[in-house]
Amino acid sequence: MLRNYFTLYHAAAELHQRLAGGYLFEIHSQQKNEITLAFVTPEGEHLQLVVTVRSPRFSLFTREGLNRKSRNTAGIMSRIYERQITGVVISPADRQIGFSLDDGHTLVLRMFSAETNMLLVRDGRIVDAFKDARKLENTPFDETEADVPFFRALDQLAADLALFRQKLEKSDSTEPLDQRLLSMLPGFDRKLVRRLLAIAEGESPEQLHEAFVAIFYDLASSAPCVVENPGQPPAFSLFAPESGDEAVTFESVIDALNHYSRKMYRHLHLRERAVEMRRELAAKIGKLEKELNASAGHDPEEVSQRNERFGHLLTGAIGAVEPSGSTVTVPNLFDADSPDVVIPVKTGLNLQENAAWYFTQATKNRNKAEAQKLRHAELRAELDTLRLKLAKLDEADSPERLQQVLEAGSSSGKKRKEQDKTPQFRTIPISDRITLYIGRNSANNEKLTFGFAKPDDIWLHARGASGSHCVLKGAGMHNASEIRRAAEIAAWHSSAKHSELAPVICTQKKYIKKDRKTPGNVIIEREQVLMVKPLRE
Structure with a gap:
């Protein structure tokens, strides 16, 4: 509901209370798709309005104080700096908040989901824009017209069941019911219509009207809240929380949007860190598994036993046989009924010297086998630790638990050295x-x-x-x-x-x-x- 008409309606009213009679101090952008409007209230306090463009997760929020733009950040629409705010109003029939200035300009926040933009308007024409300025400059500013403002039209429908029934009957009966309601309830979006149908006890005009009245009066005197259910991103709502929801309620829509923005920023920040940590853990697990698999077909203990056996066979054959080229064929002293054994030998060395070489290799392979066992134990222990971290990361169902997992799962290597400092x-x-x-x-x-x-x-x-x-x-x-x-x-x-x-x-x-x-x-x-x-x- 961040850019819902009714959210913006209440936000505009609250901004009017705080800013009318104050001044626009400056406008700048230091983050991609984000605009900061700095105001001075009639009481002399600094207030910033931060508007996010082209992001479904944020709309607008305020923060107190003056956070001046950095040196390399150019100001926006400087021609209207230090102009007095004469009023803040929402369009009677569209999601546009207008800041009227004393020099005849109007600063318009067009809160159209992905097409959110800030326009500077004068005498019915766009003279500047935050996004697509060249394309929009000097084009007509078309204010959405409506015979009756949204709120007044809805109020009339809420107070008059016959009028509601009449509009419903006049709508195209061949269309689905949700589409018919969407076309006859100004300001309602698909989410609100779905909510209406969900709480209605039937599809008769009386039942639909009763559900509509309940929703409309909730919207008119909203109880904004931020739902913070474990394992889910925060959600802003104009309605009281449902039973079982963990939520923080507010008296002001702006206060709720401020709280929601902080929680959503933290949620995204933690999620980005979690994605990075998950990627690091998966890479480490893959590397360790690869090392384990690489040594799976090579057993130093088996090689050591073979080399020791060859050494004994060569020792037993001294004086009985002589090497022939790079091999020697000797009787199998360990099993008289078995065929002779062909043993590779080093040319230039006699049988005794080759036997000594095989015994040396057996010792080396035995030491290597012991080292490999220790290394495999270390690798399996490290794999168990990494897999446990990955499981805890997947199981973290709240920002607090995720924060704990991320802090406990600090990466090694270069980052570990930085953290030691x-x-x-x-x-x-x-x-x-x-x-x-x-x-x-x-x-x-x-x-x-x-x-x-x-x-x-x-x-x-x-x-x-x-x-x-x-x-x-x-x-x-x-x-x-x-x-x-x-x-x-x-x-x-x-x-x-x-x-x-x-x-x-x-x-x-x-x-x-x-x-x-x-x-x-x-x-x-x-x-x-x-x-x-x-x-x-």
Whole structure:
């Protein structure tokens, strides 16, 4: 439901409340298919709106603070910077959110699934665009027209069973019922129609109308939530969670979209790491199996026994036979009834010298057999370990368990050497560029704060409570949303995790000093305190 008309309807209303009367600060793009619109609210606070283009997994979300574009990132549509926002509205009959500016321009977010785009419109024409700008520039901007806005039309249908029946009867009866409902319910998509049919107790107009009314009023006064069932990606919904669902509910659609985006980003981040780890494990397993199979047809113990037998046979034949070329034929002393044995020999050596050579080779092969046994035992043990890691990776049914498996399954070789240089802390991705590091115990806390953190990294710790030191890398003090999220996690990793609200110290690491008098404690020279609700990552 990320780009559903009703999701965007509520999001536009909430954005209007926060932004109307404020200013558009700048627009830039630092990630492929992602636009960041930076605003200053009427209260003087910085708010960013991040819009994802051409991705079914994201739509839009907000974050507080000012995250300026990097040096090499060009601004977009700079002609409208620092223009006042006079209003934010959704098109009455389309998935388009318009930001009206005081100079006559309108910034339009066209949220059409894969065709999401940002357009700059003036006097009914497109003057610029984020995607396909050359193709769209100076073309007419066609606002979707409707005799009655979607919400009003649906409200009329909800209040009038006769009107609902009339529209249903007028629809093409040769078409499937879901298609007829889709054509007569403006703003409804196929998922909503399927939901309607699923909860309807029959297909009579009265039963369909009753189900429609229930859905419409849920959409009109939504209770957005993010469903986080184990083993499944997070899902955003405007409806209350179903019985059995693990979900977090919100009063604001924007807050729910923000939470969903964080969870989806983490889900994708962990999944990418899991795919990489699965590929590494499969490659290692294949390599070990290949080594085992390569030695399957060669038994050094068997070769050793043969060489020792040849040595004894040659010793027993000394003085009785002489080598003929590269072989010698000797009686089988071990079995008189058996035929003579043909033994390869080295030319230039007599029987005694060839016997000695075979005894030496037997000893070497015996040592090789012992080494091979040890190596095979090592290979099988390593294979068992790798297969167990692969099984645990497949069985991980929650982000927490997957995180544990990924941390436990750190790769060897070059990456292992790199990890030896960097203490292993618990890591939580806050955004694509910002990561939270969490200490695991007292010694790990000290390594994190005084060995790993850089002076400008952000340091967090629950105030007045024991708990993990936390370091936020990739963020500045202006990244208010990311810092608050990190503070919520820091509060959870403390003895105040069950409090309704917990104070969390937030400062840059350069203001943290060791307390020489009390080992394990720190001296904080400058701090801010955030009151947050402890939340798991």
